[in-house]
Every structure is written in structure tokens, then in C-alpha cells.
Amino acid sequence: MAYRSEVGGRQLQAPVRPPYGRIRRSLPLVATVVGLWLRWRVLRVQRRIFGVAAMEGATHRFHQAAAEAIVRRAVKQQGLIIKTCQFLGSRADILMEEYVRTLSLLHDAVPPRPWPEMRAVIEGELGTTVEELYATFDPHPIAAASLAQVYRATLDDGTDVAVKVQYPGIERVVEWDLDVIRWLANVWAKIETVFDLRPVAEEMSRNAPEEVDFLHEGRASEELAGLLGERADVAIPQIYWQRSARRVLTMDYLEGIRITDLEALRAAGVDPARAADTLIDLYNTMILRHGMFHADPHPGNLLVLPPDGIHPMRIGLIDFGLTKRLTDEFREMVIVLTTAIIAQRPAEITDAMEDMGFRARIRDEETYAAIGQAFLGDVLRSGKAYMDQQLFAEVNLRLGRILRANPLVEVPPDVILIARVMGLLSGISRSLESDADLLQAIEEYLRPPALEEAAVETVG
16 A cells, blocks of 8 residues: 655655564665665766767756656665655755755655554553544644654633654664664765765664654754743743653644645735744844754644734744753854854954864865855845756856865765754745745854944843
8 A cells, every 4th residue: 555745746656554573674775876876886886988069968867767767666665765865855065956945845744543553652661542532633644754643632611732743663673764864874975975974864863763752852842942931922832741651742733824835925914025934033033042943844844823812923833852951052053053144254263263163174264164155144244045947057056166176075964954954944934925025033142242232231
């Protein structure tokens, strides 16, 4: 039995259950990667024989076909492979445009598992029957993702809740996927020097354990709710701990509109551009002021709750499996780096990036400045979104040329996540037809804390 989903305009077929077992999960992925690598080696020989210019069209066709082959394999494997491809889709610093564009369109919608399987998880984790736990429970999931699916239910007092339930055996699947991802990254590093996939494998290894621990997710959502408690324009679901465990999470059901559904937003009286402005400001607050942020802001995790007479328009955040905390020192480094990028000061960019943990093979200001511009500077000064194709192509061309001559050997994982978040947010802002001045939006968060306190005292 299979399930059809659409990725990038193509109908892709996925099994209802992903392959289970170390060998069944590893061999198909390894075969796909090795096959693509061998075809790439042949292409490189042809480029030497016939010339790079003559093979330009063939080169782009190969990389597009390779990206689509990776997506097809990810849809069949499901599990952590989907999340890894999504993460790679944010890495414009190491991958060509064909991969970034194609992998970034891979959503983690997968076939829903049968209700008896998921019911057994709920009752096994919470120690009693679904009927005892909930007044009503709809056995048809409202969402199915790579690691879990979500149901709608009500509590005895009538509260609408969403119940997130982890797939049976998914922790073993994640463990096997991490093993093969790490192995492939290490082998790749021994045979290729074009780019290093080990930092990606390390980042997946850091994040995956937290994503399969729903207690961690619940605590993270509560902590962020506390940090953002003074904002009336954000909604974060309350967690119901008596009905939550490591593999089951019960939380408020947010009745909202998917943030990229322009027609529904306008019908509800919401200005899409205003929603984009609020979203950007919310993330500036989380990253630059509090140093803790929801690190997976794809459209499926962002809702708009229209004004209801009690609350103003609010941005609803859901799915806190990937939540990042920055140390105060690192958060201040982000502010210093962002300020240097905006001011276009190469020496300061270099110092800031090295303080944060960036290392290039050769210490060179041009390399660091180009990376800074690719992550942020070109977006802010151009007024275009990160995913604007013309800007994206120009940045990729310049960045690729510089990194091929002087590749990065160390990249701080927290910066990768921040860059990914910026890319996702800019793409969403563009889809919402926002003409917000991103430079102006971010500048007020770049003042040192002492200046902020002085400004508050002056106003007071």
C-alpha cells in the first residue's frame, strides 16, 4: 500500500510505513548516494574533456535530476531522512541552487498510520484508555509528519486540544538514520573536498534526540510562552501535563489560518503584509533579545489567529521539537556580526565570525564577508526576500566561487539554524507580499543592552 504526495509539482509515491530495520533503511540510501556520486564523477570527466562551458547545460540538468532523486528517496524512507533533506535545503553556503530550491520544497507530510497502532501508543504511554483520558477523540489525524501525527480531541471541561502522538518504533528509525547519515558524511569527507557534510550530520545528531522527546518539546514551549508573555500578538498552546509523556503531547488546539493562505487571511480581515511584519518582529525578539527561538518556522508550523474581539491578530506557533537556546555570549556575538554585516566592515565581520567559531582553510576577509552577505547582508540591503531567485542566483554564484577557492572547515551549528530560520521567514514574507524594510526592522534590536536600558530610563 502506498501514499501519494506532491513535492515541487510532482506526484511522489510513499509507503504507508517506512522501511524498518538497519539494513532496509541504510542500503537504499547508500545506493542512491553512490549512484549519484558515480554519475557526477563521469560528468566531471566530460567537463575536463569538452570544457566547462560546453557542458554547462548538462551540468545543471544533472544536478536538478540528482536533487529530485534525493527527494524521491527521502519520501520513500521518511523518518529523519526527510528532516535532513529539509535542513540541507537551507544550506545555500554549500549546495548549488538546484539542490537548495528542490530540497527546500520537501514538506514532511507522510501517510497517516492506522488508528489502532497510534491508540496503542497513547494508552501505553499514559496508562489508561483513550476514553478515560479525553471526552471526545477524533481517530482521523489532522496532520501527519515525519516523526508523529496529530489528532483533535476535547477534555472533560470542553477544552479543544491537539494530541501529538509519536509513531511506533520511530526512535529506532531515527537511531538507524543517524548512523547512516554520519557514515555517509565521514566517507564523503575522505573522497571529496568540494564541501563537508559532517557539520550537517553533527547538527542532526544534536537535534534528533530532542525531537523525539515530547517532554522536552512541552518544556520548551512553556519557556518560550513565558519569555513572550508580555506580547499580545503571539499564541503558544498550553501543555496539559497529566495527558502528556515522552511519546504523547496534549496541548491547546489553536484555531488559526495557515500563514501562507492569503485568500483565507483576507477573507478573515487580516492584512497579509501586517502578519509578515509581526512574524519578523517576533523572531527578532526571540533571537536577538531573548536568545531562544522556535527553529522550524515552515508554513505548517505558523498560524494566524484573526482578531476575535478579545485578542488582536496573533501569530500562533506550534511544534517546538526544534527549539534553540543561545548563550548570552553567543547572542551578543550574533548582534555584533549582524551590525558589522549591515555596516559592511570586512575586518569586523572576520573577527566576529571567528569569535563565533567559523574557520576557513585560509584566513581571508573576502571569504568571511561573502558568507556574511550571503546569509544576511544582500537580503537586507536589496529589500528582496532570501528566496528571491535572481538575488539567490547572484549570491550562490559569488559564494560558490569563493568557497571553492577557500572552503569552510568549521561552521557553528547555531548560525546554520539562524540562517535557515532567516531563509524560511524571508520566503514567507515574500509570499505574503510584504514590502517591509527588513533593515529597519532589525536595527532596533542591534543596540547594546546598556543603550536599551538608557533609552527606557529616558522615556520613563
